[in-house]
Amino acid sequence: MSVSAISYARHVARWEPNALERLSQAAMELFVERGYARTTVEDIAERAGLTERTFFRYFTDKREVLFSGSSELERLIIDAVAGAPAAAAPLDIVVAALEATDAMFAERRAFARRRSALVAAHGDLQERELIKLAKLAASIATSLRKRGIAEPAASLAAEAGIAIFKIAFERWVGDAKHGLAHHIRAGRDALEVVTSRAKRPRSRSGR
Amino acid sequence: MSVSAISYARHVARWEPNALERLSQAAMELFVERGYARTTVEDIAERAGLTERTFFRYFTDKREVLFSGSSELERLIIDAVAGAPAAAAPLDIVVAALEATDAMFAERRAFARRRSALVAAHGDLQERELIKLAKLAASIATSLRKRGIAEPAASLAAEAGIAIFKIAFERWVGDAKHGLAHHIRAGRDALEVVTSRAKRPRSRSGR
DNA sequence: TCTCCTGATGTCAGTGTCTGACATCACTCG
DNA sequence: CGAGTGATGTCAGACACTGACATCAGGAGA
Numbered sequence: 001m002s003v004s005a006i007s008y009a010r011h012v013a014r015w016e017p018n019a020l021e022r023l024s025q026a027a028m029e030l031f032v033e034r035g036y037a038r039t040t041v042e043d044i045a046e047r048a049g050l051t052e053r054t055f056f057r058y059f060t061d062k063r064e065v066l067f068s069g070s071s072e073l074e075r076l077i078i079d080a081v082a083g084a085p086a087a088a089a090p091l092d093i094v095v096a097a098l099e100a101t102d103a104m105f106a107e108r109r110a111f112a113r114r115r116s117a118l119v120a121a122h123g124d125l126q127e128r129e130l131i132k133l134a135k136l137a138a139s140i141a142t143s144l145r146k147r148g149i150a151e152p153a154a155s156l157a158a159e160a161g162i163a164i165f166k167i168a169f170e171r172w173v174g175d176a177k178h179g180l181a182h183h184i185r186a187g188r189d190a191l192e193v194v195t196s197r198a199k200r201p202r203s204r205s206g207r
Numbered sequence: 208m209s210v211s212a213i214s215y216a217r218h219v220a221r222w223e224p225n226a227l228e229r230l231s232q233a234a235m236e237l238f239v240e241r242g243y244a245r246t247t248v249e250d251i252a253e254r255a256g257l258t259e260r261t262f263f264r265y266f267t268d269k270r271e272v273l274f275s276g277s278s279e280l281e282r283l284i285i286d287a288v289a290g291a292p293a294a295a296a297p298l299d300i301v302v303a304a305l306e307a308t309d310a311m312f313a314e315r316r317a318f319a320r321r322r323s324a325l326v327a328a329h330g331d332l333q334e335r336e337l338i339k340l341a342k343l344a345a346s347i348a349t350s351l352r353k354r355g356i357a358e359p360a361a362s363l364a365a366e367a368g369i370a371i372f373k374i375a376f377e378r379w380v381g382d383a384k385h386g387l388a389h390h391i392r393a394g395r396d397a398l399e400v401v402t403s404r405a406k407r408p409r410s411r412s413g414r
Numbered sequence: 415t416c417t418c419c420t421g422a423t424g425t426c427a428g429t430g431t432c433t434g435a436c437a438t439c440a441c442t443c444g
Numbered sequence: 445c446g447a448g449t450g451a452t453g454t455c456a457g458a459c460a461c462t463g464a465c466a467t468c469a470g471g472a473g474a
Contacts, residue, residue, distance in 0.1 A: 014422080014423095014468085014469050014470070015422065015423070015469095019422085019423090040458085040459065040460085041459080041460070041461085042459085050423080050424090051423070051424055051425085052460090052461090053423080053424065053425080053426095053461095053462090054422080054423060054424075056460085056461065056462080057422085057423085060461095061460090061461090062459095062460065062461090088403075088404055088405065089401060089402055089403055089404050090401045091401050091402050092404070123338065126338055126341070127334035127335065127337065127338045128334065130334065130337040130338055130341055131330065131333055131334045131337055134333070134337055152374055152378070152393070152394060152397050153397055153400065153401045155374050156370065156371070156374060156394060156397050156398045156401050157401045159370035159373065159374065160367055160370055160398060160401065160402065162370075163363065163366035163367055163369075163370055164363070166366065167359055167362050167363060167366065171359070186359070187359060187363060190359050190360055190363050191363045191367060191402060192402050192403070192404065193360065194296060194297045194298050194360050194363050194364045194367065195296055195298050195367065195398060195399050195402045195403075196295075196296055196399070196402075196403070197295055197296050197299070197399065198295065221439085221440050221441070221451080221452095222440095222451065222452070226451085226452090247429090247430065247431090248430080248431070248432090249430085257452080257453090258452070258453055258454085259431090259432090260432095260433090260452080260453070260454080260455095261451080261452060261453075263431085263432060263433080264451080264452085267432090268431090268432090269430095269431070269432090
């Protein structure tokens with residue numbers, strides 16, 4: 001790893017480096033300039049100084065160019081699930097892990113907002129976002145199972161956590177005052193209220 | 208409406224009727240025979256005795272041909288949300304509405320399983336399924352708001368309900384013994400356990 | 415140094431999805 | 445009987461994506 005990194009740094013000659021980043025950035029620029037639909041993959045490749053064919057070697061999809069950061073997000077969350085403190089409610093393990101993304105999003109607020117506007121405007125992109133979240137939920141469920149939580153509790157806690165995250169994220173995008181973690185906590189509290197059958201547990205109800 | 212239906216029945220001449228159904232059925236047949244990916248829209252249209260262009264007049268998408276039933280499902284659920292009895296937990300309104308789909312799915316079990324296998328095998332189709340569910344959740348949230356439930360409670364109850372539904376549906380597909388409603392109830396109970404902070408409410412904990 | 419190999423890129427020729435513009439033509443209505 | 449309507453067909457084209465093959469600088473070893 002570090003070996004190849006060194007030899008990489010020693011001679012930069014043959015091609016411009018960071019093809020993937022150049023493609024990502026070119027894509028974002030063009031999407032903002034003329035909109036997602038009116039930007040062709042050829043446009044993106046051209047601005048990045050590459051070919052359409054090369055674009056598809058880096059991204060399986062035209063859409064995928066907007067989602068390359070999601071693997072990083074997933075790693076962050078999964079690690080946090082593994083390292084979160086034990087909790088009475090499995091959901092709180094998930095919520096703690098999701099809150100761990102607060103700093104990452106705080107740093108990239110401007111980008112997150114632009115990206116979010118693009119996604120909101122295109123069904124295509126929403127679909128991709130949703131499947132990424134669904135896969136994330138599946139990973140979280142797997143992590144919870146490794147922590148000894150059985151099914152269907154693991155999947156439910158994971159999916160409920162993602163539901164909170166979706167709603168919190170939406171609110172965070174439109175709210176300059178509070179951080180993402182604030183909205184996540186609010187969502188988590190609200191979910192408990194919405195889920196609890198007994199308004200006031202007046203006693204341990206029989207059986 | 209009924210007028211045109213009558214005049215429609217009087218002379219069936221010009222084209223074979225039920226183009227949409229013919230297309231749906233042809234598509235399902237071909238998807239099962241040779242798989243989704245190896246079936247072209249032209250194949251489908253041909254089997255239905257129509258043109259590719261006509262296919263796209265009925266369905267916005269190749270994928271959409273597998274999802275035409277979803278509007279019917281949505282109507283059923285939304286009506287049930289409006290008519291469900293009041294409940295201490297908003298989630299129980301949603302759960303009651305979702306249980307109302309039990310009969311519908313029980314009738315179409317064979318179809319649902321075939322369709323489910325197709326969707327499970329193709330990321331394309333999963334994406335479409337997820338966005339349909341997300342739209343359904345949004346509709347449910349709107350209905351809940353009409354019943355006086357505020358945000359974010361409405362959205363959370365809706366999304367949590369859909370989470371339960373997804374997991375319940377998956378289990379129902381692989382379980383010949385129990386109905387869908389059974390799995391929904393099980394999921395609803397499990398969600399409460401997973402969400403509750405206090406394992407045993409030993410007293411009304413001071414604030 | 416010569417040569418072989420590798421890996422990122424380019425070139426080319428497709429296939430399939432989806433769209434817009436326009437044509438057809440049985441049937442309806444005035 | 446003539447104008448209009450609506451479901452369908454025809455055609456051309458843009459664009460996303462794929463497979464096969466070519467290129468070619470630099471690295472590794474003889």
